[in-house]
Amino acid sequence: MSHPPVVGLIANPVSARDIRRIVANAGNLQLPDRVNIVLRLLAALAATGVGRVRMMPDRAGLAAMLQRHLARERRQGHVLAEVELLDMVPGATVEDSCRAARLLRAQGATAIVVLGGDGTHRAVVRELVAGAGDWRQTVPVCGLSTGTNNAFPELRESTTAGLAVGLYASGRLGAEVALVPNKLLDVRIDGAAGTRHDIALVDAVIADARLIGARALWKPEGLHSVYLAFAEPQAIGLSSIGGLLQPVARTAPGGLAVQLAPTPQGRQCVVHAPIAPGMVCPVGIARVESMPAGQPFDVGLPAGVVALDGERELAFAPGERVQVRLRENAFATLDVGRCLHEAAARGLLWAAA
Template structure:
């Protein structure tokens, strides 16, 4: 294994975009074949920008391996030697192995949950999240060739890392039993009692929202905050919203699901500052992280939520491509 080659890891989640929200909304569906095509385009962009070596996460559908077999370039392409269990731990383990092996960046194809799983163990390695999931806020909806180019420009130094891949915010959750976890976009406190199908879609069950991103041009829980008080990726604050069960008083109309505009009633909202702790009061409940029910909390158990500015480095492909263009990367004088 040549550690001196400029190396990028690629993680492709075969399960992204296939949760229950597809059945209760008009969410888009990205087939496995299209994911293979996206990876092929990413590989083309990475090679064109100077990347020399690729590490792939194996998956039960062989998406990345199928894409690599059709790539006719000169990059050295390898697959990680790791077991596959067909869950989000595959992504976390792969990202950790890639980071420890010396990759300069990781491209992750999936939704908010995939980005969250990939970010847990990568340390300072920048992440290029590409949207192939449902109701995505965190990953970029960008063409694969451009995502590959943008990542390659950061890896090769054509685009400045500090400018193109700033640290993102995160929402850190800790329980009194010692359990800890993280969300990148939203934490929802749901009155439901069981994890079930994981994906959360019933707004009536939610009592509180904690958001690191609340942009009007988004879909899902983040859109609720975006329509009340916008908070961008780069703002040093988050948003806490207390939702109302009474169906009276303040409400906001938000695209909670694709094709579905719903009135959402709320009693109050406040800006979250870094380091401030919020206690979960509505128990029993399920704490949903980035749209997926994750942590059940029983009466007598306690949990706190805190926003941090020390989240993962995230590549902004639009800034990376612009800086490369301004540096004249694409032009040659005759």
């Protein structure tokens, strides 16, 4: 007897509240906006036969507000997937997303919908790829952009995302149609105290600042190099530097390494890149080269910090060796567009007249 599909939901209630929202005049989704996104998702999931969603609890009031809105929707006769909160005590840190991802993987979630920015998606994927030997072994992610620089989660309507996830979770679309493999960047720091590892989904940026300080990077000053899993010219954020120099698609092999030149000496060119919403800054470029998968790139800076997907995460000191390596076929995501094209071709959302 088959079990009903379970879809996971990790919604960061406080994404898009870093300093870039202040300095770049960017907007900010309030809790009611996030709740409405989730309600549309739940309605679409229910329409495809997914009756249950397991959701990360939070301390900001998102889950509580959602439950009140769900009761109102049901009183009005609307059909939405049921929401069950994961058995965990939230701490209002990124560890909430990490723990929720571990719980959902252990509980056999068919797919996980993530609401957040690049940082939230990185935290979730980091847990899902741990111990996985191949992208087909990871729980697939469907990302909904609610962060600041959102280079990884694409802007899409939660209704169509819910339809795609539901068609896959209910078994009406197979993995060979619904899922695509994704690249990531492995960052390794070796020193006398041991080895540290982390990942980035879009970019690993090396800066010469010795203190982590404010987590979000929003100034080009002090940047040394940028390593990119993919580089899209329409992106907002530090990955746009590479995207406007030598675009690399998400599905293309290889990545991109860009060495920056803060002074005119050694510059090949200057690119004007949108490194944050409303902020287009000149960035001096010394060298651009392709990153083949599996090849380690040594960071030629004696000390500084590594920013992963736009946030300073790892400080390194003199004597420590930093390497960045591109990994292909690392984790799975839902291809929403392809799912809905296939649904149209097969008539999966048709009903008898």
